[in-house]
Amino acid sequence: MTPADGLFEAHLLQIPVRVWARSQEHHDALMREFALMSVPTDDEEWSRHVPTRLTQLIGTLTADFEGVSTVQEQQLFAACEAGVEVIDDLVYRLPVAAVPASKALGQMLDETDEYCRQGQHLLTLAADEELVRFRWWYLQQFIDQADGKPAVPWPAYRRD
Numbered sequence: 001m002t003p004a005d006g007l008f009e010a011h012l013l014q015i016p017v018r019v020w021a022r023s024q025e026h027h028d029a030l031m032r033e034f035a036l037m038s039v040p041t042d043d044e045e046w047s048r049h050v051p052t053r054l055t056q057l058i059g060t061l062t063a064d065f066e067g068v069s070t071v072q073e074q075q076l077f078a079a080c081e082a083g084v085e086v087i088d089d090l091v092y093r094l095p096v097a098a099v100p101a102s103k104a105l106g107q108m109l110d111e112t113d114e115y116c117r118q119g120q121h122l123l124t125l126a127a128d129e130e131l132v133r134f135r136w137w138y139l140q141q142f143i144d145q146a147d148g149k150p151a152v153p154w155p156a157y158r159r160d
Helices: 017-038 044-049 052-064 071-082 098-118 129-146
Strands: 007-016 086-095
Touching: 007 017, 007 129, 017 071, 017 129, 071 086, 086 129, 098 129
Parallel strands: none
Antiparallel strands: 007 086
């Protein structure tokens, strides 16, 4: 971490591009559904049946975590297009604020998966086990490395 600018460097090691692409597709499907659910409607019946917590999750996820385009995302998209299987080391320089945001994002996506599993309010399927593991590995790298812990390559990651 560089105290002067409040940034830290995080290395994501051995990123499986195919799994990242599936994760991105799942994320995009959720965001499309959230966008549709966010359109104002006069249908009071519909709005009464959407749980308040789901409405809060939709608002937070779409306002705080959507639309962030990074150089790293561009590299991941390019690797996917080129048929690259693994990116050995993808380096991020992040603000310290990314740590609590990563924790919050992971928890909100876990909650959203539960709504998906229930099948009452969302059409998007819940993330499968591999995608959840990938999600937590990805986010945990930011959390841990900001705390001075070493990077853990994707193949070695075990979620507690």
